[in-house]
Amino acid sequence: MSNELCPVTTDVARAARVLSSGGLVAFGTETVYGLGANALNEVAVARVFEAKNRPHFDPLIVHIADREWLHRLVDEFSPAATLLADAFWPGPLTMVLPRREIVPDLVTSGLPTVAVRMPNHPLALELLTAVDLPIAAPSANPFGQISPTTAQHVLDNLGGRIDLILDGGPCEVGVESTVVLMTGERPCVLRHGGVTVEQLELVLGPVDVQSSVDDDGAASNSTSELESPAAAMSPGMLSQHYSPTTPLALLSNVDVRSVVGKRVGLLRLVRRPATTGSIDEFAAVETLTEDGDLRLAAAHFFAALRRLDARGLDLILAESFPDEGLGRALNDRLLRACHR
Numbered sequence: 001m002s003n004e005l006c007p008v009t010t011d012v013a014r015a016a017r018v019l020s021s022g023g024l025v026a027f028g029t030e031t032v033y034g035l036g037a038n039a040l041n042e043v044a045v046a047r048v049f050e051a052k053n054r055p056h057f058d059p060l061i062v063h064i065a066d067r068e069w070l071h072r073l074v075d076e077f078s079p080a081a082t083l084l085a086d087a088f089w090p091g092p093l094t095m096v097l098p099r100r101e102i103v104p105d106l107v108t109s110g111l112p113t114v115a116v117r118m119p120n121h122p123l124a125l126e127l128l129t130a131v132d133l134p135i136a137a138p139s140a141n142p143f144g145q146i147s148p149t150t151a152q153h154v155l156d157n158l159g160g161r162i163d164l165i166l167d168g169g170p171c172e173v174g175v176e177s178t179v180v181l182m183t184g185e186r187p188c189v190l191r192h193g194g195v196t197v198e199q200l201e202l203v204l205g206p207v208d209v210q211s212s213v214d215d216d217g218a219a220s221n222s223t224s225e226l227e228s229p230a231a232a233m234s235p236g237m238l239s240q241h242y243s244p245t246t247p248l249a250l251l252s253n254v255d256v257r258s259v260v261g262k263r264v265g266l267l268r269l270v271r272r273p274a275t276t277g278s279i280d281e282f283a284a285v286e287t288l289t290e291d292g293d294l295r296l297a298a299a300h301f302f303a304a305l306r307r308l309d310a311r312g313l314d315l316i317l318a319e320s321f322p323d324e325g326l327g328r329a330l331n332d333r334l335l336r337a338c339h340r
Contacts, residue, residue, distance in 0.1 A: 006159040008151050008167050012123065015166040016130035019044075024051060024161075026140035026154045027127055028168020029119040031092045031176050031194055032147040032302065033154050034063065034137030035162065036127075042104045045136050049106075051161040054143040058235060059109040060136040061094050061177070062116050065128035073114055073134055075100050080204055081182045087203045090120035092177040092194025107136050115235070117177050123168040138235055139176065140165075144243055146309065146337075147302045149174055174299035175329045179235070180207070191235070192329035194298070242302075243337045244309035244316060250338060251317040262314040267304060269297055269321055284311045294326040301330055305337070 009015070015025045022044040025036045035052065037044035039062045049056055064070055067085070070077065075098040084095060099114035108114050116134075119125065128135060139147045140154045140162075148154045151167040159165075178193035180200065188208040189197060200207050251266070265284040270292045286304035288297040308316050318334050321327035 006155060006162055006165060008155060008165040010123070010167055012126045012130050012166065015127055015164055018164045019127075019131045019133065019135065022047075023163040024048060025127075025164045025166055026148075026151075026158065026162055027124055027137070027166040028151065028171060029063075029121045029124045030171060030173045031119070032149055032171055032174070033140040033151070033165075033168075034061075034119075034124075034135075035140035035154075035158070036063070036135040036137040038131075039107050039134040039136035040102065040104065042106050045104060045106050048136065048138065051158060052138065052141070052143045054138065056106065057109050058138075058143075059111060059115060060107050060138050061179075061235060062103070062107065062114055063124070063128060063135045063137050064116060064118055065125050066118075069134050070116060073100055073103055073116060074098060078182060080187060083203050084180065084182075084187075084200070085118075088195050088199075089118040090125060091118070092120065092173050092175075093117060094177045094179045094191075094193075096179060096181045096183065096190065098183060113181075113183060115179060121168055123166060127166060146244055146306050147176065147242060149299075149302050153303075153306065170299075170303075172299060173295075174301055174303075175326070175333060176235075178329070181210075184208075192332045194326070194329070196325045197328065198325060242333045244305055246309050246311075246313050246316050248305075248316040248318060248334075248337050250334065251319050254317060259315060259317075263312070265308040265311060265313045265316045267308060267316060267318040269319060282317075283313055284308055292322075294321065294330070297321065298326045298330060301333065 018025050022041055024047055026033050035048055037048045081095055094115050094117040096113045096115045103114045141148050141157050149171040151165050154165050173194040176193045178195040179191040181188040181190050186208050188210055190210050263283040266282045267286050269288050271287045286308055288300045321330040
């Protein structure tokens, strides 16, 4: 699976050396593969933006292995933040917190806050411990495209642009971390992800939720504001994100007359007849689960979308997910992938 330009390995010590010397290492986490650089090295961080073709107004998440680094990066860690860390770290939760000056502006897009998380993956934690540095790591894919959940996905998309891939196997959660802003009177969910709103509220009580994409996949007013360089508080908040190259639409929003004669694929949660009107056959179908388990659906989601995208289709149609638990995160990814 390796190529000459980008070795794929499980050698943590080698990956740590690359990061320490200012290189770029993609590594597996429980959510998706991240593209890591020393968060305190602005030149290395700039290479992340270049490799991904990522706009500089989109901030990065900083990954740590223990809370010792947290206190060096963050200016204030509230009792509510402590409760969340105790409950969900290591795990798929990112907190946006007031930052210290040690964090470069490039990591935070000049904001007074920094997004921090502690991943729940043995190889990722071993790497972070070995390098003993905070690692800025967005998803290891070209900006706006489908997130990678295997080392092969990273190699296919970024193999000629980065220095090393640390193969942690397929990602178990399969969607990005939940991002929670911790600087207001009440915690606010900025991005749905691997920790559900219900789980957060069991720990904290009511939380606010910021939604930036409406049910038709169109940008809301808040999204328009977020697309200005000064406003993006966390990754994954832009209206178009996680997108295949093949046009994608929600099945419920499509007039079947408009797809007659086209090669259409279907992404569905369970193996049941879809409500397709006069669409009699699909050129390709990806079924995420046999029983509707949203955890399995999340784990399989991006890989299934990649397989459909590789089929040379004219259009991908997707069924919406139940709007609860991880279904909210999956619907969020679908709506952002649809918006063009």
